[in-house]
Amino acid sequence: MEQISSRTKWLLTGLALVITLFHLVPFYILITTSLKKVGDFTSKWAFPTTFDTENFALAWEQANLGNAFINTAIITICAAVLLIFFGSMAAYALARRTTKLNKYVYMLFVGVMVIPPLTALVPLYRLVVDVGLMNTHLVAILNNVAAFMPLTIFLYAGFIRSTIPKELEEAARIDGASTLGVFFRIVFPLLKPITATVLIISSVYIWNDYQFAIFFLQDSSVQTLTVALAGFFGQNSSQLNLVAAAALMASLPMVIVFLFLQRFFIEGLAAGSVKG
Amino acid sequence: MAELTKAPEKTSMKTKSAKSKRSRRESSLWWMYLPSVLIVVLFIVYPFIDGIRISFTNWNGFSQTYDYIGLDQYKRMFADPDTWLVVKNTLLYGIGSTILQNIVGLGYALLLNHNLKVRSFTRTVIYLPVIISPLIMGYIWYFFFAYQGGALNDIFLLFGKEPINALGNPAVNPYIIVFVNTFQFVGIAMIIYLAGLQSISKDYYEAANIDGATGWQKFKNITIPLLMPSITINMVLNIIGGLKLFDVIVALTNGGPGNASQSMSTFMYNLYFARQDAGYAATQGVLMAIIILVISMAALIYFKRKEVEA
CATH class of the missing domain: 1.10.3720.10 (MetI-like)
Known part of the structure; x- marks a missing residue:
C-alpha cells in the first residue's frame, strides 16, 4: 500500500464504485424480476411499481421448496x-x-x-x-x-x-x-x-x-x-x-x-x- | 502436485534422526483413517477404475449383459467430430476463465489494496457470487441474456435496435459461459491476490522509489515475482474449475444449440442419460480425466518453476 494523493484516491474510489455497481447488476435484475407480476413485460431495468409477494408464495409451493x-x-x-x-x-x-x-x-x-x-x-x-x-x-x-x-x-x-x-x-x-x-x-x-x-x-x-x-x-x-x-x-x-x-x-x-x-x-x- | 506430495516428507526428514526407531515401533493407528479410506475407495477410486473397464464395452447403461469390444469406442471417439468440438469448448472454458479471472482478479486486488473507504463493501459484493450455486448464478445471468424479455435486449429495444439471441448463437454463447464463470469466481482470485499483496514488505517499494523506479517497473520487478505463489494457486484452481464446468452450462444453454456449447462434463451426462450410450460415455470420461490431469499438472509444474526462478 503506497501513499497516494487525495485526488487519485477519489478517482480510485469512483472506479471501485463503478465496479461494485457492475457486480450488483445481476442481483438487481433478479430482485426486480422476482417482484413483478407474471405477465408484466416492462423492461427488466425498471423497478416494479407494485410490490407483490405472490410470486414467492406460488414458487415456494409449486417448486416444493419447503x-x-x-x-x-x-x-x-x-x-x-x-x-x-x-x-x-x-x-x-x-x-x-x-x-x-x-x-x-x-x-x-x-x-x-x-x-x-x-x-x-x-x-x-x-x-x-x-x-x-x-x-x-x-x-x-x-x-x-x-x-x-x-x-x-x-x-x-x-x-x-x-x-x-x-x-x-x-x-x-x-x-x-x-x-x-x-x-x-x-x-x-x-x-x-x-x-x-x-x-x-x-x-x-x-x-x-x-x-x-x-x-x-x-x-x-x-x-x-x-x-x-x-x-x-x-x-x-x-x-x-x-x-x-x-x-x-x-x-x-x-x-x-x-x-x-x-x-x-x-x-x-x-x-x-x-x-x- | 509436487508440492503436495513433498509436504509429508519434509516433516519426516526433520524428525527422522530422533524419532525413526521409535516411530517404527509405534502403530500406524490405521483404524483412525479406515472409514475415510473406505469411503474414498468406494465412491471415487473403484468407480474411476471400473470406468476404464466399461470404456472397452458397448454397455447401454441399464441392461445386464454387454460385450467387450476392444478399442472400438476409442476409435469411435477419435473419429467423432463432436469429440473435438467438445474438447475445444472445454479448453476454452478452462483456459479462457483462467486468463480472465487472473487478470481481472489481480486488477481488483491492486485497486482494493489501497486504503479506500468503499474497500470492504466492494470486496463483499465481488465475493458474494462465490457462495451462490453456479446453477442459480447461471439462471440469474439467463435473465440478463435471454432472447425474450432479457435485460440486455431491453436495452437494445430502448434504442430501437433488433433484439439478439446471444444464448442461441454458437459463435457467442461459449464466451458468455466463460464470462459468467469468471463473474462468479473472480472473488476467490481477488482474495488470494489481496492476501499475497499484503504479505509483500513495503521496504522493497521504498528502495525502488529511492532508485527512481516507475510504477510499471515496480509492478514488473517486485509485485509480480513476489506474487508468484498466489499466481500458481489461482492458475491451478481456476483451470481445474474451468475444465470441469457443468452447472453454468446447464443453466444458460444446456449445451446447445445442438452440441455447440457442450463441455466434456455435460456431453458425458447426455451420452449416459439421454442417449443410453454408457460405454461411450465412459470412454469420454477417460479422455476427460487425461486432459484434466495433464493440463493441471503442466500448469502446476510450469508455475512452480517460475516461483523458483523468482
Whole structure:
C-alpha cells in the first residue's frame, strides 16, 4: 500500500464504485424480476411499481421448496459433521505416525484430489443402483463426504503438523489417556480454526451442489434446492418471474450466513493461500 | 502436485534422526483413517477404475449383459467430430476463465489494496457470487441474456435496435459461459491476490522509489515475482474449475444449440442419460480425466518453476 494523493484516491474510489455497481447488476435484475407480476413485460431495468409477494408464495409451493430446504439441510449438515469427524481423525493418524503404510495412504488421498469426480459417473451410478441407495439422503451424504475427504485431510494434516505441539499429547499419554481420548479431549479443541475453514468450504459446496444431486436425487421427495430449481425452470421457462422468486429464496440462507460470518469465509481462504 | 506430495516428507526428514526407531515401533493407528479410506475407495477410486473397464464395452447403461469390444469406442471417439468440438469448448472454458479471472482478479486486488473507504463493501459484493450455486448464478445471468424479455435486449429495444439471441448463437454463447464463470469466481482470485499483496514488505517499494523506479517497473520487478505463489494457486484452481464446468452450462444453454456449447462434463451426462450410450460415455470420461490431469499438472509444474526462478 503506497501513499497516494487525495485526488487519485477519489478517482480510485469512483472506479471501485463503478465496479461494485457492475457486480450488483445481476442481483438487481433478479430482485426486480422476482417482484413483478407474471405477465408484466416492462423492461427488466425498471423497478416494479407494485410490490407483490405472490410470486414467492406460488414458487415456494409449486417448486416444493419447503421440502427441498429440509433435504438440502439434512444432506449438508450430516456430510459436514461426518467430514469433520472422520477427516480430522484420519489426518491426526497420518500426520503423527509416519509409518510406511501411512505415507502410502496419505499419497492415496492426495492423488485422489486430481481425479475429476464426474469421470467416475457411469460406474458410480450403477453401483448406487445396485446397492439400492438411489434416491436416498445417504447416497448424497456419502458421495459429498468422499468428494471432500481428500481436501479435508490435507488441510487438517497440514494444520496438525505445523501448529499442534506434540508435548501436549505426550503429557496426556503419560497420564494414561487412550489415543482416542487424547485426540478428542486435547487435540480436537485446538483444531478449531481449521475446522471452521473446512466447515465453511464444504457446507457452501454441498449446499450448492448440483452435478451429483441431479444424478442421485431425481425423485421429488428427496430433491435438493438446486434439483428442484432446475426442474422448476424447465416447467416455467416462460414465467421467469416465478423462477427468479424461487432462485432468490434458494440462495438467501447462504447469503445471510455469508454476510454474518464474512470474516471467516475470507480469512480462511486468505490464510490457506498464503501458507500453501 | 509436487508440492503436495513433498509436504509429508519434509516433516519426516526433520524428525527422522530422533524419532525413526521409535516411530517404527509405534502403530500406524490405521483404524483412525479406515472409514475415510473406505469411503474414498468406494465412491471415487473403484468407480474411476471400473470406468476404464466399461470404456472397452458397448454397455447401454441399464441392461445386464454387454460385450467387450476392444478399442472400438476409442476409435469411435477419435473419429467423432463432436469429440473435438467438445474438447475445444472445454479448453476454452478452462483456459479462457483462467486468463480472465487472473487478470481481472489481480486488477481488483491492486485497486482494493489501497486504503479506500468503499474497500470492504466492494470486496463483499465481488465475493458474494462465490457462495451462490453456479446453477442459480447461471439462471440469474439467463435473465440478463435471454432472447425474450432479457435485460440486455431491453436495452437494445430502448434504442430501437433488433433484439439478439446471444444464448442461441454458437459463435457467442461459449464466451458468455466463460464470462459468467469468471463473474462468479473472480472473488476467490481477488482474495488470494489481496492476501499475497499484503504479505509483500513495503521496504522493497521504498528502495525502488529511492532508485527512481516507475510504477510499471515496480509492478514488473517486485509485485509480480513476489506474487508468484498466489499466481500458481489461482492458475491451478481456476483451470481445474474451468475444465470441469457443468452447472453454468446447464443453466444458460444446456449445451446447445445442438452440441455447440457442450463441455466434456455435460456431453458425458447426455451420452449416459439421454442417449443410453454408457460405454461411450465412459470412454469420454477417460479422455476427460487425461486432459484434466495433464493440463493441471503442466500448469502446476510450469508455475512452480517460475516461483523458483523468482
